[in-house]
Amino acid sequence: MENAIEVKDLVTYYGEREILNNISLSIPRGKTTVILGGSGCGKSTLLKHLIRLLKPTRGSILINGKDITRMDEEELNEVRKKMGVLFQGSALLNSITVSDNVALPLREHTRLKESTIQIMVRMKLDLVGLSSFEHLYPSQLSGGMKKRAALARAMALDPEMLFFDEPSAGLDPVTAAGLDELILKLKHVFKMTIVVVTHELASVFTIADHVVMLDFGEVIFSGNLDELKASDHPRIKMFLERRPEMEAYSPEDYFRIIAGD
Amino acid sequence: MRYTEALKMPSIAENFLGLIGRKAISRLQDIHDASKLINDTFYWTLLSPLKGKKIRFRASISEMVRTGYHSVPIVAVISLFVGVILALQAAYQLRRFGALIYVANLVGVSITRELGPILTAIIVAGRSGSAFAAEIGSMKAAEEIDALISMGINPVRFLVVPKLIALMVMLPALTIFSDCIGILGGFLLSITALEIHPYNYFQQTINALLIKDILTGLMKAWAFSIVITIVGAYEGFKVEGGAEEVGRRTTASVVSSIFLVIVFDLFFTTLFYYFT
Numbered sequence: 001m002e003n004a005i006e007v008k009d010l011v012t013y014y015g016e017r018e019i020l021n022n023i024s025l026s027i028p029r030g031k032t033t034v035i036l037g038g039s040g041c042g043k044s045t046l047l048k049h050l051i052r053l054l055k056p057t058r059g060s061i062l063i064n065g066k067d068i069t070r071m072d073e074e075e076l077n078e079v080r081k082k083m084g085v086l087f088q089g090s091a092l093l094n095s096i097t098v099s100d101n102v103a104l105p106l107r108e109h110t111r112l113k114e115s116t117i118q119i120m121v122r123m124k125l126d127l128v129g130l131s132s133f134e135h136l137y138p139s140q141l142s143g144g145m146k147k148r149a150a151l152a153r154a155m156a157l158d159p160e161m162l163f164f165d166e167p168s169a170g171l172d173p174v175t176a177a178g179l180d181e182l183i184l185k186l187k188h189v190f191k192m193t194i195v196v197v198t199h200e201l202a203s204v205f206t207i208a209d210h211v212v213m214l215d216f217g218e219v220i221f222s223g224n225l226d227e228l229k230a231s232d233h234p235r236i237k238m239f240l241e242r243r244p245e246m247e248a249y250s251p252e253d254y255f256r257i258i259a260g261d
Numbered sequence: 262m263r264y265t266e267a268l269k270m271p272s273i274a275e276n277f278l279g280l281i282g283r284k285a286i287s288r289l290q291d292i293h294d295a296s297k298l299i300n301d302t303f304y305w306t307l308l309s310p311l312k313g314k315k316i317r318f319r320a321s322i323s324e325m326v327r328t329g330y331h332s333v334p335i336v337a338v339i340s341l342f343v344g345v346i347l348a349l350q351a352a353y354q355l356r357r358f359g360a361l362i363y364v365a366n367l368v369g370v371s372i373t374r375e376l377g378p379i380l381t382a383i384i385v386a387g388r389s390g391s392a393f394a395a396e397i398g399s400m401k402a403a404e405e406i407d408a409l410i411s412m413g414i415n416p417v418r419f420l421v422v423p424k425l426i427a428l429m430v431m432l433p434a435l436t437i438f439s440d441c442i443g444i445l446g447g448f449l450l451s452i453t454a455l456e457i458h459p460y461n462y463f464q465q466t467i468n469a470l471l472i473k474d475i476l477t478g479l480m481k482a483w484a485f486s487i488v489i490t491i492v493g494a495y496e497g498f499k500v501e502g503g504a505e506e507v508g509r510r511t512t513a514s515v516v517s518s519i520f521l522v523i524v525f526d527l528f529f530t531t532l533f534y535y536f537t
Contacts, residue, residue: 051411077413091408093400105412153412 004029004161004193005050010059012045019045020056021217027210032187032194034204036221037214038239044088046214047165047197051085052076063161081109084154088165090146092138098149099125099134105156124152128182144175151182162186164196168203180206201240213239298417298495305418306425320423328389328424329431333438336384340439343376344368344446352455361455365465368447373474377440379526382485385432386518390493393424394514397497398507406498417494425490432486433479440478477533484529485522492518 005027012020019042027033037043048054049061052068060067063079071079092101102121106112112120125131128148138146147167154162164183168176180203186192187207196207204211204225211228213221215235221228228236238245249257271279310316351367397420400406409416444466451457496514500506 048407053407053410073415080411080413083411085408085411087404087408089404091404093405093408094403095396104414108412108414150408 006062031209034208084159090150324427340442341446344443348447348450366469372443393493394496398500428486436482
């Protein structure tokens with residue numbers, strides 16, 4: 001199995017605080033990989049490194065065999081044209097219409113005629129089921145529609161890889177399930193490499209081929225769904241069974257905490 | 262035991278030095294960020310068009326309308342009033358010497374050399390500099406800047422360059438407009454309240470003004486346009502977090518662009534005083 005992305009010994013700090021601690025993982029090509037973990041485990045930070053919004057302190061990230069941490073702006077933009085990213089808040093440009101948002105990467109990176117661009121925009125919007133909304137502004141759309149419009153924009157240049165940051169965050173279960181369907185469809189139709197960062201268990205079991213689980217900045221699991229269910233790692237079990245974190249204090253510990261030293 | 266505790270507790274001197282160090286490091290970081298922004302802005306404005314990366318002209322035009330055309334009424338009213346005020350204040354002193362006609366010189370020279378450019382710059386800093394900071398800041402807060410980067414679109418080229426071009430064209434244009442309206446204000450007051458003959462006032466103004474006065478004013482305006490854009494964009498890109506920070510940065514951008522406009526004014530005025 002060939003890997004689209006290889007992360008090797010990634011270490012990163014926000015100021016003094018270590019966020020990712022020596023992470024190594026690989027993301028298989030043409031499959032859906034879910035990066036799973038609780039809040040604050042570093043999974044969004046990892047995603048920002050994969051699309052090179054952040055530069056790691058140490059380590060390397062190979063995309064199609066090339067290390068993106070050592071690329072200059074121009075090489076990086078070539079790689080970025082082959083990636084689509086769906087941000088958590090959808091991140092559509094609010095000052096322009098939905099169709100201009102989808103057309104943006106086409107206008108910036110291709111020399112296609114305006115009429116061709118319009119056709120491509122309609123194709124992409126149709127793919128996500130937003131055909132009749134092209135002339136609206138993002139502020140006039142609902143949360144789920146915004147995400148789908150952002151997905152159409154991410155797909156505008158027919159990328160090899162798609163990244164999703166918490167796709168179901170802030171959506172009702174029905175809309176979230178619709179988005180999961182869409183992710184499955186994209187994988188089957190376009191054979192894309194899809195990376196999803198989430199903590200939503202329901203969608204993990206629907207869309208994932210490969211699961212990577214992070215905990216406190218370290219990879220604690222990497223494998224397929226059956227292996228995930230069969231795992232007896234205590235943190236994974238806790239996560240799958242939705243058990244709250246036990247914080248057992250002894251009376252002395254408690255006293256020390258409230259006394260503040 | 263006592264020895265290790267002594268090691269743990271930093272002395273006042275150490276605390277003080279640590280404070281200086283931390284402040285200095287964060288200032289250095291600010292200077293680094295600002296100079297990187299200036300560098301990027303000029304790269305994408307001047308050099309990259311030579312390499313075939315086109316500038317977004319349509320965006321520049323719409324920025325010109327927003328920053329320039331929409332500022333015309335407020336610039337007109339303020340310049341007119343300042344022209345009138347200046348004529349009144351000048352008359353107050355000049356009347357004693359029977360030299361009322363020199364109101365024309367004073368109004369003409371001080372408006373074109375100083376007040377036209379600086380008033381326009383302050384109005385534009387308040388209107389457009391703050392708008393730049395708020396626009397870029399809220400885009401930063403909503404991950405729109407990250408989205409641009411992830412699409413391989415440089416945010417400086419996409420957002421800052423059209424604004425810079427717009428202001429570099431519109432601020433000098435507004436300054437010329439402000440000069441004319443300011444002089445008109447002085448003229449209207451002088452021919453009515455001061456009873457100076459209109460033709461005499463006109464002739465006196467023409468004689469008093471040198472091309473140099475107008476050009477140095479325009480050069481200042483041009484420098485101010487760069488200051489206002491860079492400060493607005495810098496504060497916008499500095500936003501981390503939510504809406505509250507956007508408000509703070511917007512206020513900061515107005516305060517620091519007005520401050521820097523005056524600093525640059527001092528610099529250029531000194532320069533022109535000695536070298537023209």
